[in-house]
Amino acid sequence: MKANPFDIENIDIAWCPGCGNYSILKILKDALLELEIKPEKLVIVSGIGQAAKTPHYLKANVFNGLHGRALPAATAIKAVNPSLTVIAESGDGDMYGEGGNHFIHAIRRNPGITNIVHNNMVYGLTKGQASPTSLINFKTPVQVEGVFNEPFNPLSVAIALDASFVARAFAGDYKETKEIIKKALKHKGYALVDIFQPCVTYNKVNTYQWFKENTYYLDETHNVYDRLEAFKKSIETGKYPLGIFYINPNKKTFEENLPPYKNNSIPIIEQEFDKTKLIELVNSKKNS
Amino acid sequence: MSDKLFNTPQKDVSIVLCGEAGQGIQTLEFFLTRIFKISGYHVYATKEYMSRIRGGSNSTQIRVSSDYVRAPVRRIDIFIPLNTEALKHLERNITPNTVIIGDKEIIKSEYKIYNLPLTRIAAAIGGRIYENMIAVGVLSKLFKVNLQNVEDYLKNYFAVKGSDVVEKNIRAVEEGYNEADRLFKGAEINIMKNPEVRNHILLNGAEAVALGAIAGGCNFISAYPMSPSTGVLVFLSQHSKTFNIIAEQAEDEISAINMALGAWYAGGRALVSTSGGGFSLMTEGLSLAGMTETPLVIHLAQRPGPATGLPTRTEQADLNLALHAGHGEFPRVILTPSTIEDAFYLTQKAFNLADKFQIPVFVLTDQYLIDSYYNIPELKLNQLDIEKYVVKTGRDYKRYLITESGVSPRGIPGYGEGLVVVDSDEHDENGHITENLELRVKMVEKRLRKMELIEKEALPPEIHGEEDYKHLLVGWGSTYHCIIEALKHLNRRDVALLFFKQVYPIHKSASSYLEKAEKIIFIENNATCQFGMLIQQFTGFKPENQILSYNGLPFTVEDLVEKIERIIGGVNES
Ligand SMILES: Cc1ncc(C[n+]2csc(CCOP(=O)(O)OP(=O)(O)O)c2C)c(N)n1
Ligand code: SF4
Ligand SMILES: [Mg+2]
Numbered sequence: 001m002k003a004n005p006f007d008i009e010n011i012d013i014a015w016c017p018g019c020g021n022y023s024i025l026k027i028l029k030d031a032l033l034e035l036e037i038k039p040e041k042l043v044i045v046s047g048i049g050q051a052a053k054t055p056h057y058l059k060a061n062v063f064n065g066l067h068g069r070a071l072p073a074a075t076a077i078k079a080v081n082p083s084l085t086v087i088a089e090s091g092d093g094d095m096y097g098e099g100g101n102h103f104i105h106a107i108r109r110n111p112g113i114t115n116i117v118h119n120n121m122v123y124g125l126t127k128g129q130a131s132p133t134s135l136i137n138f139k140t141p142v143q144v145e146g147v148f149n150e151p152f153n154p155l156s157v158a159i160a161l162d163a164s165f166v167a168r169a170f171a172g173d174y175k176e177t178k179e180i181i182k183k184a185l186k187h188k189g190y191a192l193v194d195i196f197q198p199c200v201t202y203n204k205v206n207t208y209q210w211f212k213e214n215t216y217y218l219d220e221t222h223n224v225y226d227r228l229e230a231f232k233k234s235i236e237t238g239k240y241p242l243g244i245f246y247i248n249p250n251k252k253t254f255e256e257n258l259p260p261y262k263n264n265s266i267p268i269i270e271q272e273f274d275k276t277k278l279i280e281l282v283n284s285k286k287n288s
Numbered sequence: 289m290s291d292k293l294f295n296t297p298q299k300d301v302s303i304v305l306c307g308e309a310g311q312g313i314q315t316l317e318f319f320l321t322r323i324f325k326i327s328g329y330h331v332y333a334t335k336e337y338m339s340r341i342r343g344g345s346n347s348t349q350i351r352v353s354s355d356y357v358r359a360p361v362r363r364i365d366i367f368i369p370l371n372t373e374a375l376k377h378l379e380r381n382i383t384p385n386t387v388i389i390g391d392k393e394i395i396k397s398e399y400k401i402y403n404l405p406l407t408r409i410a411a412a413i414g415g416r417i418y419e420n421m422i423a424v425g426v427l428s429k430l431f432k433v434n435l436q437n438v439e440d441y442l443k444n445y446f447a448v449k450g451s452d453v454v455e456k457n458i459r460a461v462e463e464g465y466n467e468a469d470r471l472f473k474g475a476e477i478n479i480m481k482n483p484e485v486r487n488h489i490l491l492n493g494a495e496a497v498a499l500g501a502i503a504g505g506c507n508f509i510s511a512y513p514m515s516p517s518t519g520v521l522v523f524l525s526q527h528s529k530t531f532n533i534i535a536e537q538a539e540d541e542i543s544a545i546n547m548a549l550g551a552w553y554a555g556g557r558a559l560v561s562t563s564g565g566g567f568s569l570m571t572e573g574l575s576l577a578g579m580t581e582t583p584l585v586i587h588l589a590q591r592p593g594p595a596t597g598l599p600t601r602t603e604q605a606d607l608n609l610a611l612h613a614g615h616g617e618f619p620r621v622i623l624t625p626s627t628i629e630d631a632f633y634l635t636q637k638a639f640n641l642a643d644k645f646q647i648p649v650f651v652l653t654d655q656y657l658i659d660s661y662y663n664i665p666e667l668k669l670n671q672l673d674i675e676k677y678v679v680k681t682g683r684d685y686k687r688y689l690i691t692e693s694g695v696s697p698r699g700i701p702g703y704g705e706g707l708v709v710v711d712s713d714e715h716d717e718n719g720h721i722t723e724n725l726e727l728r729v730k731m732v733e734k735r736l737r738k739m740e741l742i743e744k745e746a747l748p749p750e751i752h753g754e755e756d757y758k759h760l761l762v763g764w765g766s767t768y769h770c771i772i773e774a775l776k777h778l779n780r781r782d783v784a785l786l787f788f789k790q791v792y793p794i795h796k797s798a799s800s801y802l803e804k805a806e807k808i809i810f811i812e813n814n815a816t817c818q819f820g821m822l823i824q825q826f827t828g829f830k831p832e833n834q835i836l837s838y839n840g841l842p843f844t845v846e847d848l849v850e851k852i853e854r855i856i857g858g859v860n861e862s
Contacts, residue, residue, distance in 0.1 A: 011720075043701045045550070048712065055709075056720050061701035062709040063553050064721070065546060066576050072510075072543040073550030077701075079534050080508060080556035084702050102546075105539035260507075260532040268507045269555035269700075271532045273674055278502055281527065282667050285489040287326070 004029050006039060006058040014053055020171035020197035020208075021051060024118060027174055029058050031181040037085050044087045045074040047099065049125045051091035051118030051197070068098025071106040074113045075254060081267040082112065082255045085185065089116040093123045093131040096152045100132070103154070107161040110190045111254040116181070117154065117192070118171075120199035121206050128202035138205060155234035158192050159227060159246050165191035166230065166246040170215055171198065172208050173242075180244060189253045196240075218243035225249070291387050293365055294475035300353035301477060302363050303427065306378055307370030310342045312420045317348040317661075319424050323441060324352050325490050325663050327433045328481030332357040332662040336841060339515070339599040345377035352431060354480035358627070358662050358769035362844040366430075368423055370406075372396050389426065389471070402471045409463050418460040425464020432476050435465060488663035493653055493766075494519025496628045497587055499667070500635025500651075501559050502531050505674035506585070508558035510536045510547035512566055515599045516655035517589035520561040541566040545573030549582045553710060555678060555700035557639050561587040564606045565596065571613040574648055578618025580710040581688070581696070581735065583642035583649075586610075587635070590654040592840050601840030602656035604765055604813035610650045611792055611822070617732070619739045622650040622792040623747070626768030630789055631657060632667055640675040641745070645738050646698055652791070654813070656842040657766035681706025686717040690730060694737030739793065748795040753784025759856045760805035764788040764819050767811055767843060774848035783856065791819055799827045809833040809855055813842065 006029040015021045032042065044055035048067035055062040061084075065073050074088035088095075088106075095103055095117045106115070121138070123129045130143045132152035139146045158166045165187040169177040177195065184191035196215065198208045218241050223229055230246035255261055260268050293301065303320070307313050317333050324331040330353045337346035349364075351357040362381050367388045369375040372395050375388075382388070382399065392403040404426060410418040421442075428438050439458050446454045491499070498520045501509070511521040525535040534551070538544035541562055548558035562570065567588050577584040588610055592603035610622050621641055625631040631653060638649040681699035685706025689696040696717075699708045709719030714731060716722045752772065759782060763771050771785055786801045788794070802808055802823070810820035810831045815838040820831025835851045837843055 014721075039707060040705060041702055043554070053721065056711075059707060061707050062711065062719065063550060063580075064709075064711040064713065065549065065580075066572055066712055069542065069546040069573070069576075072538065072546035073553070076508065076510065076534075076536075076547040076550030076556070076558070077554040079536075080551045080554045081700075081702060084554070101539050102543055105543065258534050259529040260534060262529065267555075268532045268534060271507075273505055273531075275669060277530055278499070279669055281502075281530070282489060282499060282669065285491055285495070286487055288322075288490075 004033050006032055006060070008057060008059055011057055013057055015050060016201045018200040019050070020120065020199065021054065021118060023171045023174065024116070024195055024197060025054055025057055027178045027181060028054070028116070031178050031185065035182055035185055037185070041083070042085045042087070043077055044089055045070045045077065046088070047090040047094040049091035049094045049123070051089065051124070052094055054089055068094050069102065070094070071099060071102040071115065075106055075109060075111040078111045078113050079255050079258060080269050082261070082265065083267055086113040087116060088113055090118070091124065091131070092117055092119040092121065092133045096132040096154055104157070104161065107158055107163045107190055107192075109254040110164055110251050112189055114181075114184045114187075114191045114193065117194045118197040119194050120197045120203055122199050122203040124199050124202055135205070153234065154192065154194050155245055156231060159231045159234055162227065162248055162251075163192055163246070164189035164248045164251045165244070166234075167192065167244045168194045168196070168240070168242050170196045170211055170242055172211060176217065176242070183244065187247070189251050215240045215242050217241070218245065292385065293387055294472065294477060297478045297480075299355065299479070300351055300357050301365045301479065302361050303350045303352065303366045303368070304347055304364045304378060305350070305368045305370070305423070306345055306347035306374035308343050308373070309338060309340050309346050311370050312417070313346050313348050313370070316420045316423060317350065319420070320350055320427060321490060321661050323424065323428060323433055323438055324350070324431065325488060326437055326441060326486050327431070328483050328485045329353065329431070329479060330356050330482070330485055330663055331490070332359070332660070334360050334656065334660040334842070337600050345373050347374070347378060352479060354482065359773045360770065360842050360844045362846040366427070369395055375399065404467055404471065409467070410460070413460050413463070414456050418456060421457050421460030422464040422467070425461035426468040428461065429465045429468035430472065430477050431479070435462070485663055488665055489667065490661060490663050491628050492519070492659060492661045493628055493631045493657040494659070495523055496631035497561075497635045497651060497653065497658070498523035500632040501585070501639070502527070502533070503632070503669065503672050504585070504636040504639030505557045505676070506559050506639060507532055508534045508548065508551040508556040509561065510538045510544040510551070510558065511561045512538050512541045512544050514563045514566045516591055516658045517561040517563045517566070517587060519658060520587055541569040542573065545570040545584070546576070548584055549573060549577055549580070552583050553580075553700065553708075555703065557643070559585045559587060561589070563589050563591050564593045564609060567606070567609065567613065575614035575616055575618070576712050577648045578614055578616060578620070578735070579712050581646040582710065583646050585635070585638045585642050585649050585651065587651045587653065589658050590652065592838065598840045600655065602654045602766075602813065602842055603838060603840065604654055604767070605815070605818065605838070607652065607791060607818040607822070610652055618647070618735055619645065619742055620648050620650065620792065621742060622652055622790065624652045624765040624789055624791050625657065626765060626787060626789050628657070628660070628662060629664055629667070634789065636672055643675060643677045645695060645742055647738065647742070652765065654766050678703065680704040681708065687719040688715060688717045688731065688734070690717060690734050693741055694734045695741070743793045743796070746793050746795040747790035748797050749801065750787045750789070751784060751801055752787065754781045757784035757804070758782040758806045759784070760801065760808050761785045761811055761852065762808060762820070762823070763811045764791050767813060770843045770845055770848060771811055773845045774852060777845060777849045778852060783852070788819070791822065794823070794826050798823065802827055802829045807833055807856060809835060809852065811835045811843070811848065813837055
């Protein structure tokens with residue numbers, strides 16, 4: 001195996017053997033390498049959970065913040081320094097449960113970040129409770145009679161909000177998932193990649209086998225620019241479609257809309273403070 | 289004229305305007321404060337208002353003076369009620385010396401009222417919106433304001449709205465001027481003018497905090513609207529283009545604080561502005577700032593709680609919240625501006641402190657300070673520097689390098705060859721998650737060690753009065769000017785004031801002042817003497833004498849004089 005500059009040696013990984021997170025980590029590192037992104041120019045922001053540990057296992061700048069709060073931090077990081085590549089990465093509980101409100105509003109803002117969600121349909125780190133995406137009848141020590149709440153559908157919500165890039169992938173498919181992540185990283189604006197990720201320890205229902213049997217890829221007849229069509233695909237449940245559902249290429253990013261970037265794109269952290277303007281403003285309070 | 293207010297020299301006059309929300313009390317306050325100031329009067333304004341957009345009773349007190357005035361008084365010299373309810377709302381503060389001016393067609397009352405037919409005159413000019421300008425005219429005449437100055441100001445102010453609006457407003461002022469002549473038969477109020485005041489700056493607390501933030505290099509604010517903190521977000525938003533500030537209205541306060549931390553992490557200088565309820569939502573984020581050693585400036589504008597409390601009123605009851613918020617143990621600083629100038633300087637300083645020590649720094653204000661206005665000679669901008677402590681990283685950069693001071697050089701992503709890893713989990717020097725318990729102990733100690741340096745830089749309390757005081761008043765935050773004015777009224781050399789602009793950590797000189805006093809009297813706008821308790825914890829002095837108020841209003845000078853005298857006795861024995 002070729003060495004990848006994103007590899008970190010001698011790390012003690014906290015994931016169970018066979019966990020889908022390993023595949024996602026490898027896919028991500030390879031996608032970054034192929035896109036020639038430099039670790040120093042990459043920031044991975046995560047929350048808390050098994051998935052949220054991912055950034056500790058590759059070379060990158062890392063903001064491993066609070067459970068559910070990766071998106072606000074990622075949005076701000078990209079805004080103060082748009083020259084960075086910013087990824088917000090966490091689990092389904094983190095992004096869609098604790099952070100649900102931020103998920104909605106991050107999509108509305110459309111920051112230029114890639115949002116990778118390891119969707120194992122369970123809370124891994126806290127040992128197997130239902131997550132917002134757990135399927136009906138999924139039994140856990142808390143949901144003793146099985147889940148009866150409607151599963152959260154991140155793709156439908158994202159498309160309803162006219163997210164600028166919406167995709168679903170499967171951790172068990174190296175090739176396709178890497179392509180999807182690369183496209184998401186290259187996309188200008190917010191890009192959601194929800195990745196089906198088998199949790200071999202706490203989810204004995206949605207296994208590698210189950211995901212293989214219950215998914216199919218959208219083919220070339222699917223028009224990614226057709227929002228209604230994308231929405232229809234997103235609500236399919238019998239067999240779950242994989243691939244890029246929807247792209248809106250016409251949206252301005254959050255950063256582009258910000259007043260400091262209206263006339264130039266120099267990151268605000270590199271802009272010099274002009275004291276004379278402050279003196280002017282203070283003086284205006286003599287006569288305003 | 290029988291009213292003693294007129295034709296004799298006055299030092300300061302208190303005008304109170306009161307009406308329903310939506311009747312334009314704020315507009316009146318705006319124009320009057322500016323017009324008085326450009327005429328050379330010292331001016332002060334404070335408002336109390338209800339949490340509603342229409343109806344109720346809102347009032348503004350404006351003090352016009354020959355010298356600095358900066359505190360609320362109970363006394364009303366001139367009262368302009370805009371409806372009968374207004375009169376009832378402030379009835380307890382009306383004295384036989386209060387001159388009441390109002391439209392008798394609208395106000396039904398037993399009081400002697402100088403009839404100003406606002407409704408009729410305004411209708412002739414073009415509608416009710418001119419009522420305010422008529423009142424401005426009346427007061428301008430009474431206070432010997434040059435009519436030309438007012439007209440010039442209005443021409444300038446309303447220029448964008450077209451000549452018709454300008455003319456009608458000027459006519460309203462002129463009508464008011466004539467009415468005053470008719471009503472008061474040419475009598476006027478004599479307050480000495482000082483031409484220098486014309487060049488003073490007129491600011492309220494919210495503007496001062498926002499300007500201080502700009503002077504501190506703030507280039508990012510994320511906030512969720514909440515009275516009384518919103519003014520800061522509004523001000524920074526309005527100047528975001530000029531100063532390259534990203535101003536974002538977050539979806540909630542949790543988002544706001546996490547955005548602010550993201551911004552600092554990436555090299556920005558971020559502010560959150562909120563009030564108690566919003567700050568409660570931020571507490572986990574505060575703890576994240578503590579753990580990741582990310583700088584943060586929090587403007588916490590207090591209002592009465594618990595819960596929604598009194599949204600538009602004032603209180604000093606969130607000191608304990610600021611002090612104890614956030615799980616785990618980590619250093620912080622709490623600055624408590626005592627004046628509008630302080631609101632500017634301390635907010636500026638907060639950014640430098642936050643960056644220097646990589647800690648959360650609070651600017652703890654309240655509704656009273658935020659909404660009050662007065663004239664300030666100048667803001668000394670030349671002496672202020674934006675201190676930046678970000679370092680360029682090398683290949684082997686360690687974000688949490690264990691150092692003697694506890695402060696590790698702070699890098700930001702993309703600046704240098706290193707990687708900047710921060711983690712809300714306990715971490716190693718590289719920032720990576722660890723459960724090595726020996727390392728855990730080292731990291732706790734490293735974080736807390738910073739407190740030593742922070743304590744060294746704490747602002748000492750200010751002492752006012754003679755050195756051989758017997759009674760020591762102790763206060764913090766926005767009560768400053770009110771206590772100072774009460775001290776003047778007391779006129780006793782045995783009473784002094786010890787005032788804190790930084791309540792945490794407390795400067796170590798505090799004890800030496802407290803030791804010398806026979807009686808220590810804490811003055812706080814809360815019900816449990818929170819600062820007194822903190823002082824006790826740090827110095828051992830028990831807050832035995834307390835002057836506390838928690839009715840949602842600031843103290844008035846008269847209030848304090850009475851309450852202090854009740855504790856120390858009325859006679860000056862020294
Ligand atoms: C505010 C807060 N509440 C609860 C937790 C405990 N907690 C940690 S991770 C987690 C859920 C993890 O599920 P998910 O986000 O799906 O990640 P996974 O472990 O499955 O990858 C919870 C509830 C926390 N860390 N913070
Ligand atoms: S608990 Fe599940 S998600 Fe977490 S590491 Fe183990 S297999 Fe993976
Ligand atoms: Mg999960």
